[in-house]
Amino acid sequence: MPNLNRKHVYLSLVTALLLQLLPFSGILLQIKPDFLLLVLLFWLLRAPNICNIGVAWTAGILMDLVTGDVFGQNALAYAITAFLAVMYQRRLILFTVLQQSVYVLLLLFVNQVILLLLKSFSGSEYFGWTYFVPSLTGIMLWYAVLHSRVSVHIMARQQ
Amino acid sequence: MDQQQAPRFFIHGPSPFVRLIVFSTLSLALMASDSKFSYLTPVRDALTVALQPLQVVANSPFVLYKNIGDYFTAQQALRNELYRLKKQAIFQSIQVQAMQSLKGENDQLRTLMQASKVSSQQSRLAEIMHTGRDPFSHKVIVNIGAENHVLAGQAVVDGAGVIGQVTRVFPYSSEVTLLTDKTLSIPIQVERNALRAISFGHGRDNVVNLPYLPANVDIQKGDKLVTSGIDGIYPAGLAVAMVDSVKTNVSSPFAQIIAKPMAGIQNHRQVLILLSDTENLVAKDIQQVLSADAQKQSDLKQKSEKGNDAKP
Incomplete structure (x- = not known):
């Protein structure tokens, strides 16, 4: 297992949170992928000894704070998604990029479905399939990053 | 000495399932306390203030973009806007004068009718x-x-x-x-x-x-x-x-x-x-409701006392 630097993992998570905070509006807000969850999944699959379910949960709490949601909504969704990622982590790292992407797409969907359920408990209304567009743009970003092998360079520099 | 330590590969801590249970319970508890009892409002406020710098950093590219856009606004556009605003100011100052006289008149009428002033x-x-x-x-x-x-x-x-x-x-x-x-x-x-x-x-x-x-x-x-x-x-x-x-x-x-x-x-x-x-309005409402309740209860007491008197 590569001996990844803790600092880099946390720094990338903070950067992802910053990306999440960018004041998008209109159509951009609707297609914006969940940057934080993508980075979390990336590290959950590659460095499960540093980035575990607890880190995912903390990131979710921070998301709740910045979005002003009910405390614990995003945290619960992230924790469950992280658990599903960690459960098959050993097998997933042996998969090809395409196979991994399919599983990650599934995880992104699961995350959004959990959030949708929690929000409908608090009285929000489901507004059609466009709610799931961020998952699709998210997986495109994931595939683009992994396929272009940018991540390999990043990992190589950290070792 | 180093060989006696277990390799990093095997160090795990609690299993993922245990972690999931712990963190899910924690978030469910948080959700319940936040949505129903609002105990966590001070904690939330403090954390939000702590996250303020992040928000400022995230907003900065857009603020910069807007400032640059403002700086390079054409002179013609500025002139046009100035002209439009001046025209608007003249029209509105006339309206304000009319309104002030109306307001004075209205206040006077209200005092005549002994209604509260707006x-x-x-x-x-x-x-x-x-x-x-x-x-x-x-x-x-x-x-x-x-x-x-x-x-x-x-x-x-x-x-x-x-x-x-x-x-x-x-x-x-x-x-x-x-x-x-x-x-x-x-x-x-x-x-x-x-x-x-x-x-x-x-x-x-x-x-x-x-x-x-x-x-x-x-x-x-x-x-x-x-x-x-x-x-x-x-x-x-x-x-x-x-x-x-x-x-x-x-x-x-x-x-x-x-x-x-x-x-x-x-x-x-x-x-x-x-x-x-x-705040004052809400306080007033609460006071009114409380005084009405007190009135009702004292009425009930009097009634029941009367009833007791009548019984023997």
């Missing part, structure tokens, strides 16, 4: 920092908060009409729920015939609707809806929305009325927060 409201300029990040709710964050005496419940307006209401206040920022949000309702009046109703946010499409009005209600397309002022939060007469469509359905006893907000909810940066005394 107090003018103070307001404070706020700038929208960013829109809310939740696609489910229509909210914006503005740049003044508890430090500038903003209170939850105060009305927020722009030049054209009502935008919404302050729903949450942090030390240096506050959250404004727009009138198109599903959870916000505003007491309104149709300007044409003074019919009272309540407008509810639609939650989608940036419109509001007026439910619970009978199918034969006298509202037409193009009617202007203004605040009625009977809630004590929104001053009377502020423009809220323009009726866009009135539909009646045979199967429903109610009319389906959709109205478009007058204020530019989507495209302004500066808004006004009306600093009304909502």
